[in-house]
Each structure stands twice: as structure tokens, then as C-alpha cells.
Amino acid sequence: MPLPKKKQVQGKLQTKEGKPIPYANVVIKNPIGQIVAFKASDSEGYFAILLPDSIKVKTLLLEVKHLGYKTVSIAMTIPKNYYALLMEEEAIDLSEVEVKSRPHIDKRGDTLIYQVQSFAKNEDRSIGDVIRRMPGMEVGDNGEIKYNGKSIANFYIDGDNLLDDKYAIGSKTIPHGMVKGVEVLQNHQPIKVLQNKRYSDDVAINLVIKEEAKLKLTGQAKVGAGLPDQYDEELNALLFNKKYKLLNVLKGNNVGEDLSADFTAFNRSSFLADIGNEHPGSLLSSGTAGLPALPKNRFYLNNSASLNANNLTHLKKGLLLKSNINLLLDKNRLDYRGLNELYLEHDTIRYTEQQVITRKPFLTDVMLTAEDNKENHYIKDELRFSYSGSAMPSALSRDNLVMNQQLKERISDFSNHFQYVPQLRNKNIITVAWYTNYYNRPQTLSISPGVNPNVLYDSSTYASTKQFVEIPSWFNKASLAYGLVKGFLKQQYGVGLIHEQQQMQSDLHFMQLDGSEHRYSLEGTNRLHWNRNRFYVDATYGFKKDRINATLALPFAWQTVNYRDRSFNLDTAKRQWLFNPSFRMQIRVGAEDFIALNYAYANQLGDISQVYRGAVLVNYRSLMANRAGLREEKSHRVRLRYNFQRSVDLLFVNTGLDWSRATADAILSSRVTNQLTQTILVPLSNNVSTFSAYGGISKYIFGLGATTALKASWSTSRFNQLLNEQLLPYSNTIFSLSPSIEARLWELFSLSYQATATWTASKLADGKLQLSLPEQAIQLYDQSLMLNLTPNKRWLVGVNGRHLLTLQKHAQTIRYFFIDAHLRYTVNKWHSDIELNLTNLADIKTYEAYSLTANQFWYNRYILRGRMAVLKYTFTIR
Incomplete structure (x- = not known):
């Protein structure tokens, strides 16, 4: 599945004592405060965010927020693409805070990524069950998928259009446990040679398969x-x-x-x-x-x-x-x-x-x-x-x-x-x-x-x-x-x-x-x-x-x-x-x-x-x-x-x-x-x-x-x-x-x-x-x-x-x-x-x-x- 060219911004979040800070919100903003991309840090405090090559890095701002820590905000520079950030703890009044599990989503330019584990429930079996409850997504009774009111044009499985336009069997059959994320590709152009050459307003989705699920044949009886x-x-x-x-x-x-x-x-x-x-x-x-x-x-x-x-x-x-x-x-x-x-x-x-x-x-x-x-x-x-x-x-x-x-x-x-x-x-x-x-x-x-x-x-x-x-x-x-x-x-x-x-x-x-x-x-x-x-x-x-x-x-x-x-x-x-x-x-x-x-x-x-x-x-x-x-x-x-x-x-x-x-x-x-x-x-x-x-x-x-x-x-x-x-x-x-x-x-x-x-x-x-x-x-x-x-x-x-x-x-x-x-x-x-x-x-x-x-x-x-x-x-x- 073709995607536009990207540049990557990486980094690690930790305290002065070297303790990693997981699941912090890392956001990249443009000069007028609009969000360009964002992602959560992983369990070890690392993050990696992809940006389009066309974007001017020197005008961007990197901002990190996490409950219990002071907000960090720094200007991005060229050619730096790795940021090791120290975060300072901040006392909060626990009597006023109720801890809730927050769904993990990422944004990379025109691509939005839903983390499947954040939306799955015990009663779910197929990936279609999970997509139904993702905000912005709809699954009709006939299996048709829409994103923010618009029908999708392509349904990819790890980058490949295996099912063509008969994708209902995929959403009903693929277990959600095999899928790491659901990518929504806006303004999608599937032909690589036409990317950035022919305008498209199509929407597609891509199921990102977990690495361990790719190793062998699986199925159900x-x-x-x-x-x-x-x-x-x-x-x-x-x-x-x-x-x-x-x-x-x-x-x-x-x-x-x-x-x-x-x-x-x-x-x-x-x-x-x-x-x-x-x-x-x-x-x-x-x-x-x-x-x-x-x-x-x-x-x-x-x-x-x-x-x-x-x-x-x-x-x-x-x-x-x-x-x-x-x-x-x-x-x-x-x-x-x-x-x-x-x-x-x-x-x-x-x-x-x-x-x-x-x-x-x-x-x-x-x-x-x-x-x-x-x-x-x-x-x-x-x-x-x-x-x-x-x-x-x-x-x-x-x-x-x-x-x-x-x-x-x-x-x-x-x-x-x-x-x-x-x-x-x-x-x-x-x-x-x-x-x-x-x-x-x-x-x-x-x-x-x-x-x-x-x-x-x-x-x-x-x-x-x-x-x-x-x-x-x-x-x-x-x-x-x-x-x-x-x-x-x-x-x-x-x-x-x-x-x-x-x-x-x-x-x-x-x-x-x-x-x-x-x-x-x-x-x-x-x-x-x-x-x-x-x-x-x-x-x-x-x-x-x-x-x-x-x-x-x-x-x-x-x-x-x-x-x-x-x-x-x-x-x-x-x-x-x-x-x-x-x-x-x-x-x-x-x-x-x-x-x-x-x-x-x-x-x-x-x-x-x-x-x-x-x-x-x-x-x-x-x-x-x-x-x-x-x-x-x-x-x-x-x-x-x-x-x-x-x-x-x-x-x-x-x-x-x-x-x-x-x-x-x-x-x-x-x-x-x-x-x-x-x-x-x-x-x-x-x-x-x-x-x-x-x-x-x-x-x-x-x-x-x-x-x-x-x-x-x-x-x-x-x-x-x-x-x-x-x-x-x-x-x-x-x-x-x-x-x-x-x-x-x-x-x-x-x-x-x-x-x-x-x-x-x-x-x-x-x-x-x-x-x-x-x-x-x-x-x-x-x-x-x-x-x-x-x-x-x-x-x-x-x-x-x-x-x-x-x-x-x-x-x-x-x-x-x-x-x-x-x-x-x-x-x-x-x-x-x-x-x-x-x-x-x-x-x-x-x-x-x-x-x-x-x-x-x-x-x-x-x-x-x-x-x-x-x-x-x-x-x-x-």
C-alpha cells in the first residue's frame, strides 16, 4: 500500500533519575497551534512520529503532556531528529482525579491510527466488532465501512488489497487480537506513481497486523x-x-x-x-x-x-x-x-x-x-x-x-x-x-x-x-x-x-x-x-x-x-x-x-x-x-x-x-x-x-x-x-x-x-x-x-x-x-x-x-x- 514520503522524529522521555515515562502524549504543533501529528510514548518512554517531507520542521513545536508531570514544550530545529527530554514531576490533588484508561491513537499527517487494544472489549471477536465502536467509524448491517460519513474506497490488510472491494468477509473473520492498529488514510492515492501528482479525496483503511501474528497460519473451526x-x-x-x-x-x-x-x-x-x-x-x-x-x-x-x-x-x-x-x-x-x-x-x-x-x-x-x-x-x-x-x-x-x-x-x-x-x-x-x-x-x-x-x-x-x-x-x-x-x-x-x-x-x-x-x-x-x-x-x-x-x-x-x-x-x-x-x-x-x-x-x-x-x-x-x-x-x-x-x-x-x-x-x-x-x-x-x-x-x-x-x-x-x-x-x-x-x-x-x-x-x-x-x-x-x-x-x-x-x-x-x-x-x-x-x-x-x-x-x-x-x-x- 503506497504512502507519501515521511520524515521521522524520535525521542525518549524520562525523569532526572533515568526512570522512563510511558504513555505520555507527544504532540507536534504548527506556528498557529494546530496539531500536525501526535503519538503516545511506549512502555519504555520512547516515541517515533512520522512527518511529511514537505513540512517545514523549523516552524514546529514539540509538546509533551502527562498526568503528574509538568508540560514540556520546545521548538524543533534542523537537522535534529532525536529528542531526549527530561520531565519534572508535578504534585496533583488525587482527590479530584479519577484515573480512566485512555484510548491510544496516533496521527501522521493525513493518516489517523486507532490502537485496537484501546477500543476492544471482552465480548469482541472480529476486527469488525471493534471498528464499530471506534469514534468516527461506522459499519453498516451489510458490512460497509464509513469514516466520518464517507464510504471507504479500499480495505487493506497490512498494506495489501487482498479482498478488493468485497471486504465484509475480512471484517467479520479476522480476529481483533491479530490487529495492532487500524489506519485511516485520508486523501488516499493507491497508485504510487500518481502520488502528489493526482488529487484524490478517497478514504481507505489499513489493518496493521501484529508481528507475532505474521509468523504462522492461523484459523478457526x-x-x-x-x-x-x-x-x-x-x-x-x-x-x-x-x-x-x-x-x-x-x-x-x-x-x-x-x-x-x-x-x-x-x-x-x-x-x-x-x-x-x-x-x-x-x-x-x-x-x-x-x-x-x-x-x-x-x-x-x-x-x-x-x-x-x-x-x-x-x-x-x-x-x-x-x-x-x-x-x-x-x-x-x-x-x-x-x-x-x-x-x-x-x-x-x-x-x-x-x-x-x-x-x-x-x-x-x-x-x-x-x-x-x-x-x-x-x-x-x-x-x-x-x-x-x-x-x-x-x-x-x-x-x-x-x-x-x-x-x-x-x-x-x-x-x-x-x-x-x-x-x-x-x-x-x-x-x-x-x-x-x-x-x-x-x-x-x-x-x-x-x-x-x-x-x-x-x-x-x-x-x-x-x-x-x-x-x-x-x-x-x-x-x-x-x-x-x-x-x-x-x-x-x-x-x-x-x-x-x-x-x-x-x-x-x-x-x-x-x-x-x-x-x-x-x-x-x-x-x-x-x-x-x-x-x-x-x-x-x-x-x-x-x-x-x-x-x-x-x-x-x-x-x-x-x-x-x-x-x-x-x-x-x-x-x-x-x-x-x-x-x-x-x-x-x-x-x-x-x-x-x-x-x-x-x-x-x-x-x-x-x-x-x-x-x-x-x-x-x-x-x-x-x-x-x-x-x-x-x-x-x-x-x-x-x-x-x-x-x-x-x-x-x-x-x-x-x-x-x-x-x-x-x-x-x-x-x-x-x-x-x-x-x-x-x-x-x-x-x-x-x-x-x-x-x-x-x-x-x-x-x-x-x-x-x-x-x-x-x-x-x-x-x-x-x-x-x-x-x-x-x-x-x-x-x-x-x-x-x-x-x-x-x-x-x-x-x-x-x-x-x-x-x-x-x-x-x-x-x-x-x-x-x-x-x-x-x-x-x-x-x-x-x-x-x-x-x-x-x-x-x-x-x-x-x-x-x-x-x-x-x-x-x-x-x-x-x-x-x-x-x-x-x-x-x-x-x-x-x-x-x-x-x-x-x-x-x-x-x-x-x-x-x-x-x-x-x-x-x-x-x-x-x-x-x-x-x-x-x-x-x-
Whole structure:
């Protein structure tokens, strides 16, 4: 992992008698008193602090503070880099001092280092458990990590990006005892040859592995069994030394743990968007309900197995080889009843349904990487192949009609990404890149008996429906850029070519009662060919001086799009210039504080999913087609963010404003009846605007040994809906407040409290419309409390309660209270843990939920897992 060049300041603290002074705060300040770097002295009184080479040492001040000693403050000099300091004892009134353990953190320029041992508790097992309670850090339910409100871009293990962007398995598997520190790398540039040459505002974290943990292979074997008929097994192997790293995990369970979460790629979708290659989404679905807003282990009825194998080798001369192999087999079931109401001017459309969906997903994903990252050149080739899919049979009843459905899909995804960045003799940079990708997701939806015959089949009864659709896609992007890196203004000029080729094929068939097959006229077939070519030139300017960093990107492109379908006499070509400038600036207003401003303008055309003419039966009650031309959208987005932090005090604050406005020349028009929703894209101007404000504060309270946090957000959006030929402007407002605290009480108890309150309101935005549509409002409250008792290092007893409350006008109040318990005993001699987990002690077997969007209301009732008890034995290989 590349880091900027540093200079080191060392020293030792001791008394006149030669007694070392451990754990003193050593701080380096600039002339205006702002902290540049700091660190605590070790047990022998030694300290070593790294400073950027660019900093002027002669302007700095070295300050040392320690309880019971007088503060020492001296001016630093050149070329001196070692300071032996004598500290004088100072009497204190012990009656006014309560000794508390203080977390150890260090700061080195843009790098902040959390000492893991300072934040770990007896109940913690993985490094993710510890990161959750570090002030300024967040770990989402899906494993995504954020620092002061910003998602991390890279997750390193001792300097190596072993897991790429699927790092959730690492935070859940790596024991915190292996990790010495968690480094937060701000303004991180991972390519060494581009450091100090190309501005980055990315944040990354690096796990610093203890030296003794690098010496040998370690791992864990976990065996769990319980009632009713539960199992939970895991075998993992870990090795993190300088030459070779591996993290391999084999899992199997039916206790509600979703193993597919281990394969979540947090940055891949944004990478595809950045290069202009967004994969076609799923067009077909077997149901209409979403998942409940509960932890997945409450409702996930599964049998799952997975292999997550990650191996990395450093060869001679700096070449790195890496393989990431992911395999998954799963079977799960979702059982729900639903009510959907759509409010119109003179009518309310109501759908009721009951469905049991069985999903059988599988995944095979292989990525092979070769990389050479040096200060004078960078070369990387990443080859990826993924084959996945699922079979989803389901039984659905609607208005006393029972239907059997089967949705099958297969996904083939192949890509290769090559990058070469050499530094020339004049120190300038050339960047060569080529990305190629093939993607296909064929889907088949079968429904029996035949649905909606009065709309789809001339009111005649038929046996079954079969909808097939696929969009095989080839995408290529090649680019060449030249960077001028001398001086305070960094310049880059590039050219590139994008080619995209797609073909949408779909067929809607009806099986008649006599066994013969009939096509849904001409309108049930698509044979659409799509080609997009874009040639672009761009200029990027980076400015960095004193406290200001700024980047201006000016990309110009000539784009041609051709699409044709002879069945509909469709043959269209669109050619145009595109100019999508962006600007970002960061102004440092303190040693650790900054204001960031981002602006982006985008002029984008639609894709193949918005121009097909033939009808597609999306689900049993939704039919979709298009009548408009290629949709064009122009958007502006402005984001203002303020970042405030005081690392010494472990205080982190972030706040910001976000505004966007998009104008499109087409809008979705829906004709809704009690039987079927028919949706088409029609040529009509449509505006969507959003405004949001957000903020968060995280603070470590030293007196309580507690990490506290508070997040708040408010957003409003305005958009149009075209329903039954009536244009309805809607306004949605959402306010959310989330407090949390983690604290240890009296050394025996620890508590964790988290809550989220959300207020959602939706109403017509135009008061001139004399419509009787109701204004909707929903309040959701979700709070959980966990109490742990640790009488000694061997025993842990915990209870967790979660309360959920839903309020809405003219609807029944919904309340739930879940309670879980766990007991763990550690056998140090055997390197083992014995753990008993009791889940859903109240045996709640159903969950009801409301949701609200514009003029639609959903009520869903889900089947939950019920009470469970699992006894698990964990053996750690050391």
C-alpha cells in the first residue's frame, strides 16, 4: 500500500533519575497551534512520529503532556531528529482525579491510527466488532465501512488489497487480537506513481497486523447445532505475512445468516458507472413485495453453503499475483401477504396477494489479478468471470385465484481491465487503459393458469403464460492520457473510445388448453439491436497550493446511438455532442478540518430498456412497453460538505447539503386497473428535484469509556407521476434521527443502545389541483439495547432487546419487541469458546409493516423464523 514520503522524529522521555515515562502524549504543533501529528510514548518512554517531507520542521513545536508531570514544550530545529527530554514531576490533588484508561491513537499527517487494544472489549471477536465502536467509524448491517460519513474506497490488510472491494468477509473473520492498529488514510492515492501528482479525496483503511501474528497460519473451526433442526458451521484459515497472504472461509448454515452478503462488492457499481458501463437490470420478477425492515436472520429461512478463497503472493521485483474465488449455493423461502393501494382522483386501486417464494440462487465468481505498483510505473491486469443465477418457484393467490410461478435466470459476466501508468524521464505521466466486458442475463417467467385473459388474450381462457427476455451486451472502452505534473497546476489530456453493442430479445407466449402455443401478437416480441459509439477528449486540471485542492474536468464527446427493430419498422439514429463538466474543491480551514464543494453536470441518453416497443410481462400484473424515442436527461448536482475532527479528543463531525435537478424529455405513463398495470414511456417533459441536509457527530467520552454518535438527515423531493392520463406532481419529505452509545459500566457491565426514528410524508405538490387524494404520513421508530455482563475474562452473558413501532393516520399502531440472549465461556487452555445463542425468545412468528411512496401505500405481513437455540463450539488454531 503506497504512502507519501515521511520524515521521522524520535525521542525518549524520562525523569532526572533515568526512570522512563510511558504513555505520555507527544504532540507536534504548527506556528498557529494546530496539531500536525501526535503519538503516545511506549512502555519504555520512547516515541517515533512520522512527518511529511514537505513540512517545514523549523516552524514546529514539540509538546509533551502527562498526568503528574509538568508540560514540556520546545521548538524543533534542523537537522535534529532525536529528542531526549527530561520531565519534572508535578504534585496533583488525587482527590479530584479519577484515573480512566485512555484510548491510544496516533496521527501522521493525513493518516489517523486507532490502537485496537484501546477500543476492544471482552465480548469482541472480529476486527469488525471493534471498528464499530471506534469514534468516527461506522459499519453498516451489510458490512460497509464509513469514516466520518464517507464510504471507504479500499480495505487493506497490512498494506495489501487482498479482498478488493468485497471486504465484509475480512471484517467479520479476522480476529481483533491479530490487529495492532487500524489506519485511516485520508486523501488516499493507491497508485504510487500518481502520488502528489493526482488529487484524490478517497478514504481507505489499513489493518496493521501484529508481528507475532505474521509468523504462522492461523484459523478457526466452528461447529454449531440447535433447535429446531439448526446447524451453523465454519472453517477458516488466515495468514498475513509480507510475502504471502490468504483468507479462506468455508461456511454452511440454516440459522438465517445470508452468506451472499460476504460477496457484496461495495465499489463495483460506482466503477461501472464511472466508465459508462451500467449492466441491464432485472426486467422480470415473480413477486411485488420487498423485504421487511428487519435483520435478515429474523425472516431468512435458508439452507446455505459458501466458499470464499482469497490468496495473494508477492513475487520478486515487486510483482503481485492475487486470486479471489467465491462460490455460493443457497435455498431460501419468503412467505408474505400483501396489500397495495394506489390512490387516484376518483378511485382507489387495491391489490391483495399471498405468496410463498422459494429462491435457489447459486454463484461462481473468479477474479485473477496481476499488479506491479512502483514509484516509477504502475501496471495491472484484472480478469474476472462470474456465472450465477437462480430458480424461483412460487405459489401465489390473488382474489381467490391460485397461481403457480417459476422465474429462472442465468447471469454470465466476463471482463478484463488493463491499466499501464509509466513515468517518463521528464517526470510526466502516460496512462493507458482498456476495459472489455460481456454480460447477459436471460430470464424466463412462467405463470399458470393464464392471467388477465380479458386484457392479454381476448377474454379467452388459456392454460399458462411464458415470458422470456435477455439483453446480451458487449462493452469496450480504450483510453490514452498524458499528464503534465510539474508545478502547482497538474494537467492531464486524454482521448478515448467507447463501443457498446446490445441485442434485446423477448417473447410473450400463451399455452392454450389443448396444448398448443400462441404468441401475444406482434406486440409480444422484441428483436431490438442497439449500438452506441462515443469518441471523447478530456482535459483535467488539478490545483494544489497551501490549503486549497481543486480539480476541474472538461470532457467533450461525440456520440452516436443506433437502434432498430424491423418488426416495428424502427430504425433510429441519434448523433450529438456531449459536454459533462465537473468540479470539486477542498479548502482546509484547520489542521484537520475542511470544506468540500462538488458540482457536476450530466447530459445523458437513455439505454436499450427505454426504447423497446414489444410488450414485456414484468410480473403477473404488470405489462411494460415504450412509445417514446431515446430518452435524454440533463441534470445538475451540487454538494457542499464540512468535515470537522479533533483526533486528540476523538471528536468527529460531518455535515452537508445536497441539491440536484434533472430534466428529462420522457416520462413513464401507467394505466392502472384492478387487474393489470400497463406502463409505457411517453414523450413528455419531466422534472425531478431533490434537496437534502445531513449531519453526524461521533465522540468518545473518556470519563465513561463510551463511544457516542448522533446522525440526522432531512430530504425533500418533487417529481411527477402520469397515472391514467393525469399528471400528478408529488412532494415527498423524509426526516431521520439516529442516536447511539456504547459504554462500559463498573467494569462488569457494558451496554449498547441504537435507535432510528423516521418520519415520512407525501402529498400533492400543486395546491391548485382540486383532487381528493389523501396526504400520507408514516412514523417509524426502531431502537435496540444490548447489555453484557463479564464477571471475568472467561464468562460473557448478554441480553439484547429490540423495539419497533409504526404509526400512521387511520391505521392500527404496530408494535414489536424482540429479545435475544447469549452465553459464552472461554476455555483458554483449549483455545476454545463454547457459546449458546437464544434467538427470538418471545417466539414472534409474523411481522407487519407499512411503506409509503407518493400516492401508493403498501401493507405486508411476513412469516418469521420463530424461537431458536444454537450451541456453538469454536476452536482457534494458533
